[in-house]
Structure formats: structure tokens, C-alpha cells
Amino acid sequence: xxxxxxxxxxxxxxxxxxxxxxxxxxxxxxxxxxxxxxxxxxxxxxxxxxxxxxxxxxxxxxxxxxxxxxxxxxxxxxxxxxxxxxxxxxxxxxxxxxxxxxxxxxxxxxxxxxxxxxxxxxxx
Numbered sequence: 001x002x003x004x005x006x007x008x009x010x011x012x013x014x015x016x017x018x019x020x021x022x023x024x025x026x027x028x029x030x031x032x033x034x035x036x037x038x039x040x041x042x043x044x045x046x047x048x049x050x051x052x053x054x055x056x057x058x059x060x061x062x063x064x065x066x067x068x069x070x071x072x073x074x075x076x077x078x079x080x081x082x083x084x085x086x087x088x089x090x091x092x093x094x095x096x097x098x099x100x101x102x103x104x105x106x107x108x109x110x111x112x113x114x115x116x117x118x119x120x121x122x123x124x
Contacts, residue, residue: 022096022103022111027076030095033102034072034081038121041104041114049122058083061122 025033034052041048047063058072071084080092081104094105103111 022098022101022105024079024105025095025097027074027079030074030079030081033095033116034074036120038117038119039102039114040117041112043112051120051122053120059122060085 035054036052038049038051040050046065048065049061051059051061052072053059056071056073058070060068060070068085070086073082074080075082075092078092079094081095082090082092084090092107096103096105096111102114102116104114105111
């Protein structure tokens with residue numbers, strides 16, 4: 001009984017963010033989150049910034065790499081963000097949130113963390 005109470009006491013004192021699961025965003029939430037905004041993150045060990053224009057253009061700027069121009073849209077049937085790059089065509093990703101933290105959800109379930117910054121500034 002003491003062991004159970006100790007575990008219960010520890011679990012109830014942990015921050016809720018540790019115990020929370022990311023929540024999948026719906027299509028309108030994804031559009032609101034990304035449209036006209038810049039995000040930053042780390043993808044496969046490379047830091048990047050990416051801008052999402054309201055006209056569907058996206059600009060991907062990897063740190064110390066070549067800037068790429070693509071397209072983006074949100075699929076309202078699947079609640080997924082989709083990006084188009086010349087080298088790979090259209091690719092779908094889920095978007096999830098846990099508090100102030102956002103995630104790309106890859107088809108294999110891998111989460112890639114990103115942050116959202118107000119406005120369209122790729123230079124930071």
C-alpha cells in the first residue's frame with residue numbers, strides 16, 4: 001500500500017505537460033496556426049525556418065542551406081497539412097499540439113517539434 005501511495009504522490013506532483021498526449025489539430029486549426037506565420041524547428045538534425053503565405057506558397061530556409069520554394073495546403077477531409085516540393089511531390093503530415101508546443105506527425109508516427117512565430121520573418 002505504501003508503494004502505491006508513493007507512486008500516486010509522485011504522479012500527482014508531476015507537471016501536467018509530462019503526462020499529456022499531443023492533441024491532433026483539425027483542418028481549420030492548422031490553417032489558422034500556419035497562415036501568414038513563420039515556424040522554426042529541427043528536422044533530421046538540421047535547424048530550419050519556414051514561412052507559410054496565405055496564397056499557398058511556402059519558403060523553407062534550412063540553416064546554412066539552400067532556400068527552397070514550395071506549395072502548401074490543408075486537406076479538410078484528412079485534417080492534414082500537405083506540402084509540395086519539386087523533388088518529392090505532395091506529402092501529408094498531421095499537426096498536433098501539447099500546450100505551447102507543436103508537432104509535425106509523420107506517417108510513421110514520428111513527431112517533429114516546431115515553434116510558431118508571429119509574422120513572416122525568415123531572417124531570425
